[in-house]
Structures are given as C-alpha cells and as structure tokens.
Amino acid sequence: MPHRKEHHHGKQAGTAAAASGERADHRALPNQPKILELVVKCDSSGSLEAVAAAIPDLAPRGVEIRIIQAGIGDINKADIMQAETGSRLIVGFNVQLPHRLEQPAAERGVDVRLYSVIYRLLEEVKAIAARLLPSETEEEVLGTARVIRLFKSSRKGIILGLEVLAGELRVGRPFRIITAMGPVYAGRIESLRIEETPVTKATPGQQVGLKISDFKRVAVGDLVESTTMPSGR
Secondary structure (H helix, E strand, O other), rough: OOOOOOOEOOOOOOOOOOOHHHHHHHHHHHOOOOEEEEEEEEEEEEHHHHHHHHHHOOOOOOOOEEEEEEEOOOOOOHHHHHHHOOOOEEEEEOOOOOOOOHHHHHOOEEEEEEEEHHHHHHHHHHHHHHHOOOOOOOEEEEEEEEEEEEEOOOOOOEEEEEEEEEEEEEEEEEEEEEEOOEEEEEEEEOEEEEOEEEEEEEEEOOEEEEEOOOOOOOOOEEEEEEEEEOOOO
C-alpha cells in the first residue's frame, strides 16, 4: 500500500475534547477513570473490523477508549455531530473529509485525523490515550478555569470567556487547555480582561477574557489550567 501523508484538520498541540460540562467535571476528578470517546470511519468493512478490534486494547491502565460511532465511507455531518458529544475526535482510514464539512468541524472543535496506514492510526490513538494520564512532571497547578463562552477576535485568534473555578489566573504565567484528549495547547498568559478592563489576575467566581492568537480548536466546557514551570519557577 503506498504511503500517503496523514492529514490533521486543525493545529495540534496534543489534540480535541469534551464539549459538555459533565465531561469537564469528569476530567477534573483524579480518581475517576479517564475516557476517550471517538468516531471511526474506514473505507471497507474489513478495515473497520480490524481497527475497531484493535483500538480498545491500546488504552493504558487507567484509561478506557470507547468507539461511540463507526462506519464505512467518507466522513459526514452525522459523524461530526456525534464526535461533538464525545471527545471531539474522528479518526479515518482511507477516507476523506469533504471540503464543505471542514468549517462545520472546526466550528464544533472536532479534530479530524486521516490516515492511509492502519498502524499509524493506531499509534496516534494510543498516544492520545496516554496523554490522558496525569503528568509526571513536578509542575503545580495554580489556577483552574472553565471555558463558558467563545468570542471572535478582531485579529487572528480567539478570546476565551472563562469562569475561574480555583486558585488564580495571572498574567505572565504558563497555561494549558485541557480537553477530553488531555492537554491540547500550552502557552503563556499575555493579557486578561474583565469586561473591557485589563487586569493582572483573576480569582474564583470572576469571569475573564483570555486571548489566544494561534489556536482555535476550543469548545465550551474545556478547562484552562495555570501552572508553574516544571522547575517550580
């Protein structure tokens, strides 16, 4: 089988995520099992059977991988809508994402990953599942917030409307976006705004805007964590 370059629709820093508040709460409970829910599409019944049989065994201890929808043929709108109810991830083998559905997928924060080699598909699903496990670094979480609204920025990027749940968000500190696929983005807080007023920090109960200039695959219900560096600085 000739090898084709895998296509990921959307910039990845790990990748895509739970859209519901229930799943966001589920991610925040350390004693709960981690669950990765995905949609699988393949070009034939034989390849679908092979992929579906292999995927559950890819999960490391403490993680469960669930296929919430599977089918044969190119990705369709129903697949995107179903993926949105799970971890916002679709994996496809020898199928395509029609151009007309690229925007709807992006708007719903659904990450579509296409492969021409089955083992590469399985390797990536295994890596995503592993990222759901707690980090072994010594970094400390200093603040946690939930995405409650999304705003288009006048320039490149997006503004996250956040409600601070614990600790504090502070300008200058590292932060990451957490979805049902684990951390998908990491950066540094450049600015915070409460309504139109710039602030240096935000504390529990406050609603604050945080702008991201180079990542848009975020959905309501995702979590934002402010952290120290692994060195503790």
